[in-house]
Amino acid sequence: MFNPSRDxxxxxxxxxxxxxxxxxVLTPLEHIASDLILLHPEYQTLLEDPDxxxxxxxxxxxQINPFLHLSLHLAIEEQLSIDQPPGLRAAFEACQNRHGNRHDALHDVLECLGETMFDAQRNRAQPDGAAYVSRVLRRAR
Incomplete structure (x- = not known):
């Protein structure tokens, strides 16, 4: 399993x-990352500074950690591409229909992912995929 450091x-x-x-030339993952960065012009100057x-x-x-924010976006893109946890893609599409745009729907999913991860850490348990999808569906209403 790939487990990169913060840096x-x-x-x-x-x-x-x-x-x-x-x-x-970008790798497929770099292409997704650059598309996410394009959605966040507020992070672009920071990303131009190697320091x-x-x-x-x-x-x-x-302060919001832009690297964490972009990393969560990237995780969600991967989850959506394989519909994992099952039902996430349909829940996301319902959220997207409610908002009328993909980026706002992604932010809803991002909030739900954050809540799910927080619960898992607090309970010292694995993330609950069904609860995650349910959270997204609630946001879609």
């Missing part, structure tokens, strides 16, 4: 964005 994940996003801007690999983003100071 490797950050470098992946920075390098994907650099390659996209330089019009270099951001070591930067801390403190929730206590009201």
């Amino acid at each position: 490797q994940v950050r470098t992946f996003f920075i390098e994907s964005w650099r390659k996209y801007r330089a019009k270099e 951001s690999v070591t930067r801390d983003f403190s929730p206590d100071e009201g």
Whole structure:
């Protein structure tokens, strides 16, 4: 199983964005990452700074970690591509129909994924896929 370090994940996003801007050939995963970055212009300047690999983003100071946000987006794209957990793709499509656009629906799913991961950590258990899909379906209403 692939288990990159924090710095490797950050470098992946920075390098994907650099390659996209330089019009270099992207791997399929880099292409997805660059598409996600295009949806988040507020992160683009940060991703143009290689020193951001070591930067801390403190929730206590009201900061959102852009690398975590993009990583969750990337995880969701993978989950949707294989419909895992089962039913996620249909729940997402219902959410997308409610919002009328893909990005807002992705953010709903991202919130649900965050809640599911938080519950799993708090309960010292595996993430509950059925509860995750149910959360997304509730957002679709």
